[in-house]
Amino acid sequence: MSNSIHISTISMEEGGELKPKYSVIILGSGPAGLTAAIYTARAKLDTLVISGNLPGGQLMNTGTVENFPGFPHGIFGPELMMNMRAQAERFGATILDDVATSVDFMHNPFIINTVDKRFEADAVIIATGASPRKLGLKSEERFAGKGVSYCATCDGPFFKGEDLVVVGGGDSAVEEALFLTKFANRVQIVHRRDKLRASKILQERAFTNPKISFVWNSVVEDILGDRKVNAVLIRDLTTDKRYELKCGGVFVAIGHEPNTQIFKGQIDMDEHGYIKVRDRTRSNIDGVFVAGDVHDPVYRQAITAAGFGCMAALDVERYLAEKYHHNK
Numbered sequence: 001m002s003n004s005i006h007i008s009t010i011s012m013e014e015g016g017e018l019k020p021k022y023s024v025i026i027l028g029s030g031p032a033g034l035t036a037a038i039y040t041a042r043a044k045l046d047t048l049v050i051s052g053n054l055p056g057g058q059l060m061n062t063g064t065v066e067n068f069p070g071f072p073h074g075i076f077g078p079e080l081m082m083n084m085r086a087q088a089e090r091f092g093a094t095i096l097d098d099v100a101t102s103v104d105f106m107h108n109p110f111i112i113n114t115v116d117k118r119f120e121a122d123a124v125i126i127a128t129g130a131s132p133r134k135l136g137l138k139s140e141e142r143f144a145g146k147g148v149s150y151c152a153t154c155d156g157p158f159f160k161g162e163d164l165v166v167v168g169g170g171d172s173a174v175e176e177a178l179f180l181t182k183f184a185n186r187v188q189i190v191h192r193r194d195k196l197r198a199s200k201i202l203q204e205r206a207f208t209n210p211k212i213s214f215v216w217n218s219v220v221e222d223i224l225g226d227r228k229v230n231a232v233l234i235r236d237l238t239t240d241k242r243y244e245l246k247c248g249g250v251f252v253a254i255g256h257e258p259n260t261q262i263f264k265g266q267i268d269m270d271e272h273g274y275i276k277v278r279d280r281t282r283s284n285i286d287g288v289f290v291a292g293d294v295h296d297p298v299y300r301q302a303i304t305a306a307g308f309g310c311m312a313a314l315d316v317e318r319y320l321a322e323k324y325h326h327n328k
Contacts, residue, residue: 018096021120022048024316025112027100028127028259030057031302032292034084035309036125036316041091043317048119049088049095050112052259056081057129058293059302061151063179068302077153080302100128105266105285122323123287123316126263126275127309130256130293130300135167139223140252147229147249152176155249156183162248165190165232167220173253174198174206180251181211188245190215192237215245223250258294272297281312287323289316 024040026033029051040047054060062077071080089095096114104111109120132150134140140148149155152166156179164184166177169191177187189196189206194216196203206212215234222233224244231244258273268276268284275283275295283290291312292305 018048018094018117019046020118021109022046022094023121023320024048024123024125025050025110025119025121026125026127027112028052028057028129028292028294029055029085029095030059030081030127030129030292030305031084032129032294032305032309032312033057033125033127034081034088035306036127036291036313037088037093037095037309038084038091039310039313040125040316041088041093043313044092045317045320047088047093048121049093050100050114050119051095051097052128053099055097056085057305061154063153065302100262102262103266105263105288108287110287123289123320125289125291125309125312125316126260126267126283126294127291127305127312128259128294129305130258130297132252133255133257135220135252135254137220137223143223143225143229143250146227147225148223149249149251150253152179152251155251156180159183159249161185163246164188164249164251165220165245165247166251166253167191168253168255169193169195170197170253170255171199171202172255174202176251176253177212178202178205178209181209184211187212188215188247189213190218190220190232190234190245192219193217220250256293256297256300258297260294279315281308281315287319289319 023046026036026049037049059077059081064074065077066074098114100112102113110124112119160183163186166173166189177189180187217237218234220232221235224231231246234245235242260273275290277290277295281289289312291308293300
């Protein structure tokens, strides 16, 4: 890529002042979005990151991250994300703590709207991630913040000495349960099957932890309490019997939903709402790229999201080089 392309298309303003038009706008500020920003900004592409509802992504609600390369003793999730943000800003990316409310991918330049701002971009990277899936119970909404949680790291310290319930059977559920044993008197994992889906090492840790027990082949049908949670209603799927399980809190860890609502009708998605990709990171819209959990329901790791962010940024760089060269 020649320097003349960069010089003719970039007008980076000092101090990260907002402008109406950018070479690339990145939606989302988790590992995928910020890694993409590091690469695009370092390539001298005028880059705006719109952070989304949770600046820094899900790792902002995570304790020690043990499996991100380069940190043999682990690193605190928010610290890792703030480091990524600082690195992107060091190379000249502008980061706006705001939420995209609508997009127009039907014409290029693409249009991205927030509540009170409108931006244009020659290329877009969607890295909006995914959000925790809920049980869908009315009582779940009623007790939100009163004993129902989706983040053990955020809320675990508020449940010291309590008996707790974790719903789910994958890595997230077991990680939540293990973390909660630091505070809880007892943690019971309620799972609809008779075996866990979590990785072997996490299963071993859970099975050997004296504070953790399991309620197999069961689902939570209701969450009970007065001002706060004091029990859940369990249905045994093998016998169809129902009974109350006393607890002081419920942690829901049953998966995630991709944050793609604003893209409906604008871009191809699968039946679960994950954006479809072709040729590594490209969507069906020429110039719109995708990275991270928003298209990856399988791996959903910080390192894979970061890898996808790198790939999307490199693909954007090639795409814009061709676009700008063609338009000369």
